[in-house]
Amino acid sequence: MSGRTTTQVVDLKKDVWAVADTLRGVYARNKAGDIILPMTILRRLECVMAPHRDQVAAIIAREPSEVLRVKAIKSATGGVKFYNTTKHTLASVYDSGDDMADNLLEYVRGFSNDIDVFANFHLPQHIERMRKGGILATIVRQFRDLDLSPEAVPNSKMGELFEHLIFMDFESSNAESGDHYTPRDAINLLVDLLFAEDDNALSGDAIRSIYDPTVGTGGMLSVAEEHLHRMNPDAELLLYGQELRPESYAMCRSDMLAKGQNPQNIALGNTLTKDLFPDDRFNYILSNPPYGVDWKNIAEDVEKEHKRGFTGRFGAGLPPTSDGALLFVQHAIAKMNPADSQDGGARAGIVLNGSPLFSGGAGSGSSNIRGWLLENDLIEAIVALPNDMFYNTGIPTYLWIFDNKKRPERKGKVQLIDATALGAKMPSLGSKRVEIDEAARERVLQQYADMESSDTSKIFDNLDFAFWQITVERPLRRNFETTPERVALVAEHKILGTLDGLIGALKSFNGGQYLNREDFLNDLGKHLGSRGISLTSAQRKALWQTLGERDQNADICRFQSGKNKGEPEPDVPLRDTEIVPFGWDVHPKCHEAKDATIKAYFNAEVKPHFEDAWIDHAKTKVGYEIPFPLHFYKYVPPRSLAEIDADLEESLQEILGLLHKVEESK
Known part of the structure; x- marks a missing residue:
């Protein structure tokens, strides 16, 4: 046979999915695929086996080993790797009357071990349901009459049929x-x-x-x-x-x-x-792979393999x-x-x-x-x-x-x-x-x-597509004073506001405005101490943060202890990141050029705007990004004002015309 034409294949798609009409009353429309898909497979396998049934039966009769059976059948048939131990076909099942359900079940279970298809479709359970619903005979007959032989429907067209049936199934069930x-x-x-x-x-x-x-x-x-x-x-x-x-x-x-x-x-x-x-x-x-698939439920397995590094599959990240x-x-x-x-x-x-x-x-x-x-x-x-x-x-x-x-x-x-x-x-x-x-x-x-x-x-x-992400810091500069407004903020603080005597002590501190944090804290500390008020380090920090305001004319606040003692303290809200591409300007496009490239970028792009800024090199990270749309972006200039005005005028005239018609109809 020469195979089906495109029109015939389209008709076949319609014929197969038309079985859904027979299923109504026993199955909801969105469950039709539960029957149509496995029955289509059953008929296809039957058609593939049809020319070789006698040869296969003889091999089964003389060879008890599953492995040797498959090997012999493949050799005798030119590639078929499965078989059925029964003599049933959909035609013989249909002709078996009251035994139809039992024989169809026997037929489905008679395939070689490699055919675990029907169990995954739960076809045995569906056979009983169709029998009870009174539609089994019609379903068997409809699939019996389909010609799904490789000559009539070659593999490529069978793939198209499968694709169509799956689309119809998932469309009807609103699935993805x-x-x-x-x-x-x-x-x-x-x-x-x-x-x-x-x-x-x-x-x-x-x-x-x-x-x-x-x-x-x-x-x-x-x-x-x-x-x-x-x-x-x-x-x-x-x-x-x-x-x-x-x-x-x-x-x-x-x-x-x-x-x-x-x-x-x-x-x-x-x-x-x-x-x-x-x-x-x-x-x-x-x-x-599915888009945006959530893997929270399998995170333990994935993370365990990740920890194995590149001896596992997920060593990169x-x-x-x-x-x-x-x-x-x-x-x-x-x-x-x-x-x-x-x-x-x-x-x-x-x-x-x-x-x-x-x-x-x-x-x-x-x-x-x-x-x-x-x-x-x-x-x-x-x-x-x-x-x-x-x-x-x-x-x-x-x-x-x-x-x-x-x-x-x-x-x-x-x-x-x-x-x-x-x-x-x-x-x-x-x-x-x-x-x-x-x-x-x-x-x-x-x-x-x-x-x-x-x-x-x-x-x-x-x-x-590689870059360094650098963290740019700017120094903390604050002025400090105990104005009524700032003292009120201290009173509202959930911890500072509960300290005995603190608010009264602040109100009586008349040091004026300080542009140096250490001077302010020293004078304020003496004032509080004279009143028997002692603060922990955390309370002291909370206090100066509440009483201070950003002031670019103030002195730089510096660390007073630790490994960074004497160094400028960063103003966290002013912290920023910059992206430095590999190969920026004329620098080599390589990891070894990191320090020189970042220094040159910082001096050219940051320092002219913020003289007191610096890089926190401990926070520098290498990153990779492929900004595909950016590389193919095409600028489209905005329309001229004259064009926009003309469109507005046209719309206005259209609206006025409609209003005029409304007035005339009254």
Whole structure:
């Protein structure tokens, strides 16, 4: 058979989801996917097995070992790695009358051990519910009549069908569908970029591995496999993935089975708490981790691994618990094939929102992670996608490309590509209103390949995104006096106001205004002492803070004890921070130039404005930030006053015209 046309595939999508009408009365509309998804998988597996049923039955009869059975079946069928020990089909189940529920249950449980799909969909329980609801026969018949054979619906189209069903399911339940799968147009661009630098994948009988730590239903893996086979039909791509949600895991594993991939390569579990492929490294990593995922509930596990340093996955740092995106990035880097391996390193492509670019100040976990990525020359390119590209969000989204063995011309460089204006309008699907079509994808790929600066492509050194955050202090200058207004503030103080005799003593102190704190405290201390009033250090500090006012003509207050004795005391409210970029002015762009660069910046940018300011070098921090939008900002001049006046006049005349019509109608 030649396969279905696009129209036929669209009709198939409608036919499958139309089963939701049969489920009404027994299932709410938002629960239709609980039946449609596993039954679609069941029918697909049945269609894949159909040409080989007799061969498989003979192998099962003579071979009791599960492992040897699968090996023999794979050899005999050309790649099928699963089987069913029963003689049932949906057709025979439908014809079994009163035994239909029992036979369907037996059929579902008769699959080889690798097929744990139906348990994760809770299909056995649903079979009984459909029987009691009187709809089981109709459901079985509807799926029996669907042609989901690989000849009629090849793997790529089956992937589209899965994607459509999942979207319909999560749309009907108001769930975050974007957490479960990624639009094909975004995947296509990501995969194109991922394979762009890999000449080895284009030659001979290449065997490559690809891994998705947030695999969802497997859409990214499917597109990657199709893409590599278009590049090199003789290449083999081994697919691996880990998924948190049982239903998505079930869909992905079924898809892998139908394609002849090893279902054991798809694992169920939380990637951040447990890497289920601890000893494996991969040629490629693809991922669209959930945006802004909160990891408070797993913080103990993550922090424990972080403390192991780089013997674990999170040695570079920990982002805030409100957003785990950079944890997924570190995991992906940890799973990359080493640069010195026989396969020659690895590449990774991750879909992220804007937060990982610039969240967190200098010295924060997020900044430290960016620094680790940049200092180790792992970031190759970042592409800004159009807004409204994804099903569950319209926020800015970026494709990050990582490479641990860059080509010579890319070493030490990061390319930023602005594709925000390349979105083509499309009918809305949830929040998705635009797509990256083939022409736009080719344009991005050409900019990537050219690696030249333009209005939409910029080339930077890694350390262009590094900076020092310095803390600038200014001295504490205060005048002091015991005016009625200031004494009243002391009386209102929750501690000072309760001290016996203090307020009366202050009112009787007539020293006038002091511009030197030590002179004031000495005279005031004598005055209080003569009245038998003794203050602790904390009370003494609270007193002068309450009686003092900022005065730039006053003497500088200095530390009277400790390691900083004699040094100016900083005025904390006047404390400020400055950002000093690596390579500022003509200074070298390196860590070794820190002191000279900061000194030159301070003398040029701070001292002329605040002569008495100084740097607290103990607070200096190195930070890393990738301000993507800033580098592509285009100034749009404001409209002229004449244009604004003309618009206002036009609006005024329109309003007057409407009022005139109202008056005429009275």
